[in-house]
Amino acid sequence: MAVEVREINGEELDQLVKQGKVLVDFYSKTCGPCKMLGFVLKDVAKSVGGVEIVTVDFDANKEAVEKYGVESYPTMIVFNDGQEVTRVKGLQQKPKIINMIG
Structure with missing residues (x-):
């Protein structure tokens, strides 16, 4: 049932979101709350199935950030x-994230 949290780039994201359910976390390596969320997502991944959980580096994927309107x-x-x-x-x-995934 558990899924794995993995980091992808903007091009991979465009392909991945086309099919199935995907939770995408746009983060920055210098952001404290982002680092804490990374731990929460790893915990969420142990509790859910049927969803891909991926992270996208905000600073390294500016095109994806603009395309998806991440501010x-x-x-x-x-x-x-x-x-x-x-x-x-x-x-x-964790409870809110699991609820988001549905």
């Missing part, structure tokens, strides 16, 4: 078959 970090977006389902900004707790 700040951390920002999490859930996609289902290419459509954005929900989006939240800032550090979130």
